[in-house]
Amino acid sequence: MIIASLAATLLLAVASAQAADKAPLRYIEKVDGLLTSGYQPPSVFQDRLGAALARQLGRPVQYVQLPRTRVMGALEAGEGDILCSYLPEWLPGDVDWTAAFIPISEVVLTSPRVKPPATVADLRGKRLGTVLGFRYPELEKVVGQDYSRDDAPSSALSVRKWLAGRFDHLVAPRNVVERYLADGQLPPGSHMLTVYEVKAKCVVSRKSRIGIAEFNSAIEALEKNGELAKILKLR
CATH class of the missing domain: 3.40.190.10 (Periplasmic binding protein-like II)
Known part of the structure; x- marks a missing residue:
């Protein structure tokens, strides 16, 4: 030994x-x-x-x-x-x-204040919480450029802006949103819609x-x- x-x-x-x-x-x-x-x-x-x-x-x-x-x-x-x-x-x-x-999944998180989108196409014309410098090709395959961005330096800061009511819809990685959900930081009635799942x-x-x-x-x-x-x- x-x-x-x-x-x-x-x-x-x-x-x-x-x-x-x-x-x-x-x-x-x-x-x-x-x-x-x-x-x-x-x-x-x-x-x-x-x-x-x-x-x-x-x-x-x-x-x-x-x-x-x-x-x-x-x-x-x-x-x-x-x-x-x-x-x-x-x-x-x-x-x-x-x-x-x-494995990566991107979702749209929608505030309980508004009607949630049934599909990604329902986000046309909406103001979306996004991350500065980040591209959203899967989202844009459906809605094109028919949306406005509200950029934050990171996904975590974008969630904070969403919680503060700056916008009703937020695009973020699923794992980021699920951390807030697990910590009980998302308001009841928040809705999550999957944009894509890839590796x-x-x-x-x-x-x-x-x-x-x-x-x-x-x-x-x-x-x-x-x-x-x-x-x-x-x-």
Whole structure:
């Protein structure tokens, strides 16, 4: 038992040393428009996913914090390696994309003050709570540009504006809305309509030292060992 324990400790030390010799995985973390000065801790989900990918790749992790408007420029310039939870139509650019593996659902949350929409088409001409710099291609496939935006720097701040009565309809990720629902912060009679459900991907810089095949292999390994399922629950 002692010998086995020593061997395991030695292997871990060797793996750590090898990882330290490699350049870090520069994991881009989108922050809410740099609302505060200094470092903003990554979300638990992004923190764990970045750390897990880095560990699987045998590298240390370095978080690169950027507002949404700068992430694509950084990827194209090679100032970061990867950014997760997006789709090509949301973030077009000269980049590569991993396999899809992050379930994402977008919903419209409607105030109990007004009649809820029966379909997405009923949102034509409405004022919608949205996030600054974020595109809504699935919504616009149905309503086009026939809606007005009321932007906030983040989904959380958009929910706060909705709660304050700034607008009656809010477009947000389902997991954000469900957190408020679980905490009892949504008024009774609030209505939720699904806009779409997809699996998102990670964006990979074409100037990264780490190839797209390596990232896909790391994601597949995390899926097979069960770690990815645990991480996805943290969203």
